[in-house]
Amino acid sequence: xxxxxxxxxxxxxxxxxxxxxxxxxxxxxxxxxxxxxxxxxxxxxxxxxxxxxxxxxxxxxxxxxxxxxxxxxxxxxxxxxxxxxxxxxxxxxxxxxxxxxxxxxxxxxxxxxxxxxxxxxxxxxxxxxxxxxxxxxxxxxxxxxxxxxxxxxxxxxxxxxxxxxxxxxxxxxxxxxxxxxxxxxxxxxxxxxxxxxxxxxxxxxxxxxxxxxxxxxxxxxxxxxxxxxxxxxxxxxxxxxxxxxxxxxxxxxxxxxxxxxxxxxxxxxxxxxxxxxxxxxxxxxxxxxxxxxxxxxxxxxxxxxxxxxxxxxxxxxxxxxxxxxxxxxxxxxxxxxxxxxxxxxxxxxxxxxxxxxxxxxxxxxxxxxxxxxxxxxxxxxxxxxxxxxxxxxxxxxxxxxxxxxxxxxxxxxxxxxxxxxxxxxxxxxxxxxxxxxxxxxxx
Amino acid sequence: xxxxxxxxxxxxxxxxxxxxxxxxxxxxxxxxxxxxxxxxxxxxxxxxxxxxxxxxxxxxxxxxxxxxxxxxxxxxxxxxxxxxxxxxxxxxxxxxxxxxxxxxxxxxxxxxxxxxxxxxxxxxxxxxxxxxxxxxxxxxxxxxxxxxxxxxxxxxxxxxxxxxxxxxxxxxxxxxxxxxxxxxxxxxxxxxxxxxxxxxxxxxxxxxxxxxxxxxxxxxxxxxxxxxxxxxxxxxxxxxxxxxxxxxxxxxxxxxxxxxxxxxxxxxxxxxxxxxxxxxxxxxxxxxxxxxxxxxxxxxxxxxxxxxxxxxxxxxxxxxxxxxxxxxxxxxxx
Numbered sequence: 001x002x003x004x005x006x007x008x009x010x011x012x013x014x015x016x017x018x019x020x021x022x023x024x025x026x027x028x029x030x031x032x033x034x035x036x037x038x039x040x041x042x043x044x045x046x047x048x049x050x051x052x053x054x055x056x057x058x059x060x061x062x063x064x065x066x067x068x069x070x071x072x073x074x075x076x077x078x079x080x081x082x083x084x085x086x087x088x089x090x091x092x093x094x095x096x097x098x099x100x101x102x103x104x105x106x107x108x109x110x111x112x113x114x115x116x117x118x119x120x121x122x123x124x125x126x127x128x129x130x131x132x133x134x135x136x137x138x139x140x141x142x143x144x145x146x147x148x149x150x151x152x153x154x155x156x157x158x159x160x161x162x163x164x165x166x167x168x169x170x171x172x173x174x175x176x177x178x179x180x181x182x183x184x185x186x187x188x189x190x191x192x193x194x195x196x197x198x199x200x201x202x203x204x205x206x207x208x209x210x211x212x213x214x215x216x217x218x219x220x221x222x223x224x225x226x227x228x229x230x231x232x233x234x235x236x237x238x239x240x241x242x243x244x245x246x247x248x249x250x251x252x253x254x255x256x257x258x259x260x261x262x263x264x265x266x267x268x269x270x271x272x273x274x275x276x277x278x279x280x281x282x283x284x285x286x287x288x289x290x291x292x293x294x295x296x297x298x299x300x301x302x303x304x305x306x307x308x309x310x311x312x313x314x315x316x317x318x319x320x321x322x323x324x325x326x327x328x329x330x331x332x333x334x335x336x337x338x339x340x341x342x343x344x345x346x347x348x349x350x351x352x353x354x355x356x357x358x359x360x361x362x363x364x365x366x367x368x369x370x371x372x373x374x375x376x377x378x379x380x381x382x383x384x385x386x387x388x389x390x391x392x393x394x395x396x397x398x399x400x401x402x403x404x405x406x407x408x409x410x411x412x413x414x415x416x417x418x419x420x421x422x423x424x425x426x427x428x429x430x431x432x433x434x435x436x437x438x439x440x441x442x443x
Numbered sequence: 444x445x446x447x448x449x450x451x452x453x454x455x456x457x458x459x460x461x462x463x464x465x466x467x468x469x470x471x472x473x474x475x476x477x478x479x480x481x482x483x484x485x486x487x488x489x490x491x492x493x494x495x496x497x498x499x500x501x502x503x504x505x506x507x508x509x510x511x512x513x514x515x516x517x518x519x520x521x522x523x524x525x526x527x528x529x530x531x532x533x534x535x536x537x538x539x540x541x542x543x544x545x546x547x548x549x550x551x552x553x554x555x556x557x558x559x560x561x562x563x564x565x566x567x568x569x570x571x572x573x574x575x576x577x578x579x580x581x582x583x584x585x586x587x588x589x590x591x592x593x594x595x596x597x598x599x600x601x602x603x604x605x606x607x608x609x610x611x612x613x614x615x616x617x618x619x620x621x622x623x624x625x626x627x628x629x630x631x632x633x634x635x636x637x638x639x640x641x642x643x644x645x646x647x648x649x650x651x652x653x654x655x656x657x658x659x660x661x662x663x664x665x666x667x668x669x670x671x672x673x674x675x676x677x678x679x680x681x682x683x684x685x686x687x688x689x690x691x692x693x694x695x696x697x698x699x700x701x702x703x704x705x706x707x708x709x710x711x712x713x714x715x716x717x718x719x720x721x722x723x724x725x726x727x728x729x730x731x732x733x734x735x736x737x738x739x740x741x742x743x744x745x746x747x748x749x750x751x752x753x754x755x756x757x758x759x760x761x762x763x764x765x766x767x768x769x770x771x772x773x774x775x776x777x
Contacts, residue, residue, distance in 0.1 A: 358720075362746045375746070377750065379757040
């Protein structure tokens with residue numbers, strides 16, 4: 001199983017150990033700035049801000065990121081995840097900016113784009129006009145120098161040099177790969193070309209890689225700026241909810257617009273989806289002495305939509321586990337598969353963001369196979385119309401082989417959740433379809 | 444009745460009783476009347492500050508029955524919670540003088556048939572202990588065998604067996620200790636048998652409830668199976684208690700029932716806190732060989748469509764804002 005090691009670069013105080021540890025490794029050392037970097041930094045520094053989220057109660061800082069003033073306006077671009085606490089919990093949090101001269105002031109949220117991880121805020125000072133978001137955006141070529149600016153680890157403003165390495169589509173929304181150092185606290189800071197044009201916004205880096213960082217392409221900044229200027233939001237939580245609904249519609253349509261690809265697992269055929277966003281990994285027990293065979297396929301998306309620290313949504317995951325008795329009798333095999341079927345978590349009642357799961361269970365049959373099926377759904381307290389769906393099945397066709405499958409769709413509408421569950425459940429079949437279908441059709 | 448035939452003949456016995464009506468001291472008197480009080484001029488001197496100097500006297504009435512009379516004290520004689528100035532005493536009447544309980548019997552008293560009191564308690568000693576441990580050993584070895592998918596390992600069987608035995612020994616040891624303190628004998632074998640039976644029944648119940656749930660699609664059998672376990676435990680406690688003392692079966696039924704109710708309540712409470720539902724589990728997880736299935740399968744599409752029914756409940760639950768401090772009491776029983 002491969003775990004995602006992507007971090008968002010908003011620096012939250014209580015995470016300092018994690019980042020301090022990361023800081024000690026050579027990968028995060030900033031390369032010596034070139035003279036070009038020096039020139040860029042001194043030109044840009046007046047429009048560079050640190051964005052802080054403070055607890056209203058006591059005004060202590062809760063997380064910090066970076067931002068930059070657009071043109072000569074008072075609009076500042078930053079990441080959604082930098083200001084997510086203000087969006088999700090405006091009663092408890094408020095924003096503050098600090099510029100490179102140490103001057104600070106209040107921040108007012110104007111627009112959010114949770115899908116691309118962007119936010120626009122208004123501050124009480126004007127830009128000098130250094131960062132421009134023109135209609136014709138810079139064309140980037142692989143290998144060209146880029147510079148990221150921001151305030152890493154709350155240590156002070158900094159610039160880091162790296163190179164552009166193409167558009168990455170592993171997430172749902174394309175991001176630029178920047179082979180340069182981005183550290184926590186630089187989130188929301190600008191990334192510029194050698195001639196000072198904005199290429200993107202610092203957003204995240206891979207923890208398992210060296211200097212593999214990601215930028216939000218500047219075109220989304222341009223789109224969001226239009227929203228901020230024309231129709232500033234009032235209820236940001238509602239906007240986030242709408243954006244998540246839009247996202248899940250596209251996501252489910254994308255998954256269901258063509259049939260699942262079928263992989264064979266023992267005598268069964270199982271539905272999976274492999275795409276740019278979704279990767280499948282296999283595993284097995286590989287033990288010649290074991291009394292049973294175990295094979296599994298896990299497919300999951302490598303990224304989710306960050307809504308808050310506790311809430312990442314908009315993901316689909318598929319898992320199939322195939323068990324076949326080698327030396328086990330049917331009784332002990334039953335105990336084995338029961339244990340495996342039992343060990344499923346659908347979340348508990350302590351989650352503040354979601355309701356407790358509610359489930360339906362039944363013995364069911366599709367055209368090819370009988371199953372024991374469980375479907376559990378949870379709703380989101382903050383977002384109307386969004387649900388987490390989990391479908392979990394175990395075949396009941398054979399005393400000595402068993403296929404257990406699980407589909408998770410997080411943050412989808414009820415209809416879409418039912419739709420993907422139904423499609424998935426109907427796709428699980430025996431390998432030799434024709435023979436079984438004729439058997440099942442029998443009245 | 445036998446009691447009616449009992450004759451009142453000398454000598455006479457006054458018995459001072461303890462809290463459970465057990466005899467603490469017995470005094471023998473050759474003749475009547477017998478005077479009772481805390482004063483030293485009495486025939487029977489009671490070391491009880493709440494007993495008057497000259498409290499009561501015992502003599503025989505015209506009908507030839509023993510009679511107890513009060514001699515002018517503040518508290519008098521108390522029989523069955525009521526104050527009386529004089530009463531005819533039967534061999535089983537317990538009279539309270541101040542803080543002292545006493546009973547009067549004459550040489551004509553015929554004790555009850557000794558076998559009556561030992562009904563059901565004869566099953567004690569090494570035989571039930573061995574039967575109990577044997578049942579437990581079979582059931583534990585079976586469950587370990589069922590759960591073992593690796594190569595046979597003697598150690599795992601022996602360790603599990605040792606652990607189970609140690610546990611039941613400890614448990615029955617505690618009961619035997621209580622038994623010894625309260626009624627004088629340990630009855631360890633019987634306590635061991637009781638706990639072994641209960642543990643075996645819990646295991647059997649798990650399999651049976653799972654089997655029924657799987658075979659007939661009756662998921663509630665396992666969803667609330669823990670309550671049956673609680674009932675078995677309460678029944679076990681009842682049998683432990685009646686082993687200690689056979690005198691208060693009704694009281695013990697009450698205690699066991701209370702235990703069952705409290706246990707079930709705690710099960711429900713912890714289920715709710717853990718998963719937001721009162722059932723023990725979110726779904727029935729037993730899978731047996733498919734040949735056992737008896738009930739009809741539902742079409743897959745219909746099953747998914749039925750999940751639509753959850754939506755309203757979820758939307759309602761969604762609006763119940765979670766308060767980080769909300770307890771089950773705050774949320775559910777308002």
